[in-house]
Amino acid sequence: MVKRILFFAIIALPLLSFCQDFSALWQGHFSFNEIKDLSYGGNKIYAASTNAIFSLDVNTNEIEEITTINGLSGETISTIYYSEDYQLLVVGYENGLIEIVFDNDDNVLSVVDIIEKSTIPGQNKRINHFNAYQNKIYVSTNFGVSVFDLERLEFGDTYFIGDGGAQVQVSQTAVLGDYIYASCIDGNGIRRALVDSANLIDFQNWQLVTSGSWYAVEAFQENLYATRTNNRMYQVSQGAITEVAAYSAVPRDLRATNENLLVATTNRVFVYDSGFSVQVEIPVNESFETNYTSAMLGEGYVYIGTTDFGILKVPVANPDTIEEVHPDGPLLNIPFSLQIEPNGLWVTYGEYDLYYNPYPLNNRGFSHLKNGGWINNRYSEVFEAKCLNSIAVNPLDNNQVFISSFFSGLLEVNEDVPTVLYDETNSGLESLVLPNDPKYIDVRVGASTFDNNGLLWLTNGLVENQLKSYNPSNNQWRSYPLKEIIPKAFDNNGFADIVIDNNNTKWMAAGYSYGVLAYNEGYGSNGIKAIYSEDENMPTTFVTALALDNRNQLWIGTEKGIRVLYNTSNFFDDDSAEVDEIIIEEDGVAKELLFQQYITDIKVDGANNKWIGTVDSGVYLFSPNGQNTIFHFTKENSPLPSNSVRDIALDENNGTVYIATTRGLVSFQSGSSATTEDLRSAYVYPNPVRPGFDMVEDKVKIKDISENVNIKITDIEGNLVAEAQSRTNQRYEGFNLEIDGGTAYWNGKNLANNLVASGVYLVMLSDLDTFETKVLKLMVVR
The missing domain is CATH 2.60.40 (Immunoglobulin-like)
Structure with missing residues (x-):
């Protein structure tokens, strides 16, 4: 009842807003492998991943997800705290946002006071820790300490506690006796003030207890403990510090229960009893090679947050027994490329930048959504193939998949098991050649797709013959020269996309210099042509996405909007071929559709509608001719975790639209489906x-x-x-x-x-x- 009263009381507050639940038509596909923080209350362990949360009921083992589908922002989470007294979860973010998730309620309350403080630099707004005391939460941030009233759901004072009232990075606070203590980074020490003082806003009331840089401070059994950046823990008393423990790795987390003090370093968890003796020590297990991030104690178990396996549930009485706990999901929340298969989805995590530069190289594996469950292959299982990007499913054998690596070549996967890595030693693929280092190997395979005959077409960047084909049925490789358009290997860094039309013409988004490149081996020497100049009505040479619609018209996404090539059949014979913009009427004024928008992907659904992703404006759904906007989804009006869309995939069997953003993967049930050849199954x-x-x-x-x-x-x-x-x-x-x-x-x-x-x-x-x-x-x- 208290919570309902609060709802009515806070409606008029200016810096609060409610986010709705979208679970009717949307589904989240978030990764919960990397845990940022844990909290315990109401017989549940709450675990925050990068931008989503799940709860584990310690009595029933039931798992529930809290994501953008339920109203979370999708921003990067830094810390969480559950209040049993007020039955709510407080979520803190790296950008300063705070969100309140109420028990058994569909609404999420956003608190934007810190975000909107113009006097605080953006990098200083990070929320580091929540410390509940009476009806308040002391919010540790990179600028100081703010006070949030849990009863009124509003901010009170903000304390700048550095010398001269400077903003300093506070990592954690604790209340012991009459004092509140704040541990600070960057040499600003541990500071304290009388917790009930009416003038904590005056920096002079915050006394320096000890100098140095401190990760955390916690009150336990009438004592104060703090972890320092020298990987040691100290007891703090009357201005004196006494070393009580030294660790081999960084102490990431320090927290107390009524009976125990827990310290989580990157490779061990220590549980201390009231006499500061180690009750249990849990090292990283060889079956779960990871880094620890946090630890909680509840109902005879230690719950450890990790960077790779969600929560590890470890019995205090038998710490050798470890259970991995998290919702089913993909490897990471940074999907790069998607590919549909019948009733399934493949995901890679890339990546390369705007100029097709894969450095710094990444080691990320791939994921497969199959029959409603996720199958994840980590980097250790993919023959060390780096920067995995484009995915191609064999239309003649859906269990065979080829995944491009923008450094290591081409990975073949059969029945979800990586089986072969093709490179310059065992295939027709080529490595780029550096004049000053001829032994350097870098096989950059990017955009790829199958034709209807089961022939794989793929692009091989920074080499002489940048278009390749591979026939999986007989292991035959072929190379195709593109020198008439791309004279030298290093003239084109990569290809954003490749699609094949009804005439077997390969249409390629040729990097940022050559626009759209068409190739058809059936035309002989006349079967290569590009369109990229202003005279051909191209707004830029940088083409980012391609799609062929149900009428064989080529939709072209660029860094500066949309173009359409309506006559693809006669492209090689038409000496005056050009593309067209789409002109729409808006408020009586003629405008170009998506003028100057950076387009990241285009997909065509069964009704010939166009799904278009953008780099900073979310996702659009347009009618077949582009004249009508059916949907425009952004993070402000939908569960998109980011307005930066990387890829889109459509499952025409059930009308599901998968949307990969820079902050995670979600899907929308559009209801659209592909047409059939006849009416027999209607x-x-x-x-x-x-x-x-x-x-x-x-x-x-x-x-x-x-x-x-x-x-x-x-x-x-x-x-x-x-x-x-x-x-x-x-x-x-x-x-x-x-x-x-x-x-x-x-x-x-x-x-x-x-x-x-x-x-x-x-x-x-x-x-x-x-x-x-x-x-x-x-x-x-x-």
Whole structure:
């Protein structure tokens, strides 16, 4: 009841806002392997990953996720604290944001006071620690200490406690006796002040207890303990410090329970009893090679936060028994490239920069979402292949996948097991050649895709022949020269994308210098051409994404907007070929669609709608011709954890849209699906429509329809109730009967815009191209 009263009390406060729950249509696919902080309360362990949280019920072992789907911001979490008294979780972020997650409530409260403080530099706003005392939380930050009132959910005073009132980095606070203590980094020591003083805002009331740089300070059993940057722990008393422990690694976490003091270093956890004797010591286990980040004690177990395995649950009585605990998810929250397979998704973590520079090289593995569960291959399992990026699934064998490495070559994966790494020694791939270091090996494989015949086409950067093909059925490699467009190996650093059209032309986004490059070996010497100049209406030479739509039109994403090549069939024969911008009308003014926007990806769904990702404006869904904006998702109006979108993947079997951002992976249930070749498998559901079903909101679906279809719905006496046609009554345009690719949606209303009565209705389908027909019966019970 207290919490509900709080809701009404804080509505008018200016620096608070509520974020909604999006779980109806969205799903999060976050990694919980790297744990930033832990908190315990209400019989639950709360664990914060980079930008998402999960809870573990210590009694039932039930796991629940709290992500952007539930209203979290998606920013980088730095610390958390659960208040049992107020039944809420407080989340602190590196950018200074604080969010409040209430128990059994769908809303998340955002507190932006620190973010909006113009007097504090951005790098100083990081939230380092929460320390609860009475009805307040002392918030340790990189600028000092702020006080947050848990009862009123508002900030009080801010204390700048450095010499002369300077902003100093406070790592942690603790209250012991009459004093509050603050441990500080950067040589600013440990400082204290009377906790009940009415004038803590005056820096002169904060006394320097001892100098040095300190990671943490904690009160335990009437004593004060602190960890220092020299990897030692001290007892602090009356201005004197006494060393009580030395560690071989950095002490990352220091916290106390009623009976124990816990210290987590990067490689060990120590649990001390009230006499400061080590009750249990838990080193890093060889089966879980990782770094420790934090530790909690509860119900006879030590819960250890790690950088690679989520929580490790260790019994105090038997520390050799270790259980890995975290929700199922991908390896990391920095997806780089996505690739759909039937009812599955592949994810890599890249990466290379704007100029196709993979340095510093990364070691990240890859992930596979299969049958609803995640299969993760870590770096140790991928033959040390670095900078994994583009993914290609063999259309003739979906269990065979090829993953490009922008340093090590090409990784072949069979049945989720990496089997071969192709490089300059065992394939047609080539290493770049450095004039001053001819022995240096760097095999940069980027954009790749399969053609319909099962031939893999891939790009090999910074070499003479930058287009390759590989036939997995006979292990045959071929190289194709692109010198007519790219004269020298180092003239083009890489390719952003490659797609293949109905004429077997390979369209490539040729780095930042050569725009769109087309290659078709069937045209002989005339089968290579590029389009990138202003005379051809290109806004820039830097092309970032390509997509062929259902009409074989090429959509081109650049660093400065969108272009479309409508006539791809005659491209090699057309000496005056040029691309077109899309002009839309907005408030009566003609404008170019996505003018000057940096486009990161383009995907086409079953209804020929265009999903377009951007570098800083989220995701758009446009109608087939780009004239209508159906959706525009940003982190402000959706669960996107970031407005910087890296890749998009569409599962046309179930209408799921996967969106990879710089801060994690989410999916949206669009409902769109691919069309079928005929009407044989068409069906309608739910059938029957029962009284509890809301036809207006949830709609009756007619699935597996062909591309160009007319649909008539009549009553049993033949009276027309609703009618639609594929290219006229498109979804999101307000019709009672709408068609979106392979699915039609009926809201249960007739031509008079009234809900139909109970009865039997006939759904008559007619393919306008083949003249095939099919009739479905639908029972409606209201």
